[in-house]
Amino acid sequence: MTVLIDIISGVREDLQARRNEVPLSEITARAAAAEPVRPFDLSADFGVIAEVKRKSPSRGDLAEIPDPGTLAGLYAAGGARAISVLTESRRFNGSLADLDSVRAAVDIPVLRKDFMVDEYQFHEARAHGADIVLLIVAALDPVQLGEFHALATELGMTALVETHNREELEIATELGAELIGANTRNLKDLSVDTDRFAPLAQLAPAGCTLVAESGVAGAAEVSKYADSGADLVLVGEALVTGGRPQAAVEEYTALGRERRSLSAS
Numbered sequence: 001m002t003v004l005i006d007i008i009s010g011v012r013e014d015l016q017a018r019r020n021e022v023p024l025s026e027i028t029a030r031a032a033a034a035e036p037v038r039p040f041d042l043s044a045d046f047g048v049i050a051e052v053k054r055k056s057p058s059r060g061d062l063a064e065i066p067d068p069g070t071l072a073g074l075y076a077a078g079g080a081r082a083i084s085v086l087t088e089s090r091r092f093n094g095s096l097a098d099l100d101s102v103r104a105a106v107d108i109p110v111l112r113k114d115f116m117v118d119e120y121q122f123h124e125a126r127a128h129g130a131d132i133v134l135l136i137v138a139a140l141d142p143v144q145l146g147e148f149h150a151l152a153t154e155l156g157m158t159a160l161v162e163t164h165n166r167e168e169l170e171i172a173t174e175l176g177a178e179l180i181g182a183n184t185r186n187l188k189d190l191s192v193d194t195d196r197f198a199p200l201a202q203l204a205p206a207g208c209t210l211v212a213e214s215g216v217a218g219a220a221e222v223s224k225y226a227d228s229g230a231d232l233v234l235v236g237e238a239l240v241t242g243g244r245p246q247a248a249v250e251e252y253t254a255l256g257r258e259r260r261s262l263s264a265s
């Protein structure tokens with residue numbers, strides 16, 4: 001069984017438990033009553049989506065993060081464009097409580113980073129204040145992907161449509177996704193190869209906002225992704241383990257902007 005299928009079966013079990021506590025009718029009502037969405041400006045300058053990530057299936061425990069709100073505050077002070085919060089519990093040790101504390105601590109958009117496979121999770125994301133949700137093309141059939149994209153949009157959220165290869169990028173393009181992620185980590189075997197970004201960036205539709213996901217260990221990868229056309233970089237591990245979250249976000253943002261302006265001229 002691939003890692004992705006395995007993760008999703010755990011996600012479905014946990015979801016069933018939450019659903020027994022709070023039925024769909026109740027979660028949709030909570031979503032409708034939630035704080036308004038913070039719009040994510042797709043036309044802004046190069047930026048960093050900074051992730052709150054405690055653990056990962058490939059690397060195990062990364063950082064304790066006793067207070068995700070405090071970490072998010074440092075990211076925001078460094079100029080992060082959005083905060084990504086892992087809410088998957090079994091492999092990433094995340095939670096909706098983390099999403100709540102981050103949303104309360106900052107005033108920039110917050111991404112619920114999870115394996116979204118059921119309509120319930122979108123209402124739940126919004127009920128917990130999410131402004132952006134992740135849609136993983138590899139995890140969904142094209143019909144579901146279309147339905148979930150429409151649902152996220154209907155709820156006012158922006159969907160980050162994550163791709164890993166040419167075929168998935170074509171599906172994201174067909175969908176009309178405005179925010180497309182190219183993940184250099186293959187979710188089927190978890191290997192990262194930063195060289196995967198450039199060929200995908202080449203294929204991205206004109207006018208979309210492109211996010212380079214995974215594999216940023218430091219400035220070198222930020223430059224590499226920006227030079228290949230990334231509008232945003234999504235960084236987890238390096239920020240939670242590096243000990244200087246605010247300075248690193250500042251540095252990556254400045255560097256990416258510089259590289260983008262060089263490649264534009």
Ligand SMILES: O=P(O)(O)OC[C@@H](O)[C@@H](O)c1c[nH]c2ccccc12
Nearest residue numbers: 183213214215216234235236237238
């Ligand atoms: O820690 P990294 O290598 O900076 O990666 C961050 C992010 O790209 C990664 O957490 C991620 C990308 N897509 C995902 C989907 C599910 C869970 C996690 C992810």
